[in-house]
Amino acid sequence: MLKQNETKTSMILNYRWLYDTVRKRFESDEAMEAFLPKALTPATLKQKGDDRYLSAMSQRVFQAGMQHSVVNAKWPAFEEAFWGFVPETMVMLSPEQIEGYMKNSSIIRHYTKLQTIPRNAQFILDIRQEQGCSFGEFIADWPSADIIGLWRLLAKRGARLGGRSSAGFLRLAGKDTFLLTSDVTARLIAAGIIDHEPTGQRDRQIIQDAFNELQQDSGRPLCQLSAMLSLSINPRF
Known part of the structure; x- marks a missing residue:
């Protein structure tokens, strides 16, 4: 207690x-x-493209339970394999395409984590539609005095962003937490x-x-x- x-x-x-x-x-x-x-300053967070937030989300998902240095070393290959993590493109990934990534030895082949990429792309697009702003603007404007509220939203609506991953993603993205x-x-x-x-x-x-x-x-x-x-x-x- x-x-x-x-x-x-x-x-x-x-x-x-x-x-x-x-x-x-x-x-x-x-x-x-x-x-x-x-x-990062709120202004800088707002200037970042939403592809950078999806990349950071995905990187944090893959870091969970693994040595971060291993994931970080592989991340340039992820950026290339997933065409820069543009949400509008990633949301269209089919199960067959994700299955195909399991043959790509340049990335970490974890099927369940790979499945989070289109799901988190949809999450970002949903926030954009609901809020009428970019995901970066949404993140930047969230008050630090209630950062745990942002953790809670990420855990509830994002894929595999619960536990320490919500704060880990924000740290990767540059949001104060x-x-x-x-x-x-x-x-x-x-x-x-x-x-x-x-x-x-x-x-x-x-x-x-x-x-x-x-x-x-x-x-x-x-x-x-x-x-x-x-x-x-x-x-x-």
């Missing part, structure tokens, strides 16, 4: 403590800032924000509230706060 204390009563998770703890891992302020991840890695979770537990691995929406909302307070105190994006929480547990991150 989660503790009901306010996040600010947890002295170990105030931003000053977090900054001082992480800063000790680096030789200089410049080294720390260079190490921390950077999110925190990640619930084992180190981040360990710090949240040590700080008394939660007392077990987060398993549901109530858990995630409490964590979102804690991140929102850290963001208000620091002015930093969620991705950097997430990295700092991880570094406070694991110096090698």
Whole structure:
């Protein structure tokens, strides 16, 4: 059961403590800032074509349960095999075409994951029709103060974008988000924000509230706060 204390009563998770703890891992302020991840600006997210979002979705789907470096090394071959992941083209992939990709040794031949490409293409096209804007604009305008709401939508309507994959996709796409890695979770537990691995929406909302307070105190994006929480547990991150 989660503790009901306010996040600010947890002295170990105030931003000053977090900054001082992480800063000790680096030789200089410049080294720390260079190490921390950077999110894309809303304007840049809006400029990206929706093919880049489908590519990032697909890449994250294939990363799940595999070494990311293996998937990343294969991704140029995926880009070529799937003609740049244009949603209007990918939504037309037939079962027979997907079956044909199982003979392509240049990509990772995982039939169930390959099936998500046309499904997620349809998801992107549906959002575009419903919202009257590009998928990039939709992602860019989603408030970081409710990033877990975007996770929830991706998990519900996307294919194989549940669990950590929703946040993983957003990180690949450049949208500001925190990640619930084992180190981040360990710090949240040590700080008394939660007392077990987060398993549901109530858990995630409490964590979102804690991140929102850290963001208000620091002015930093969620991705950097997430990295700092991880570094406070694991110096090698």
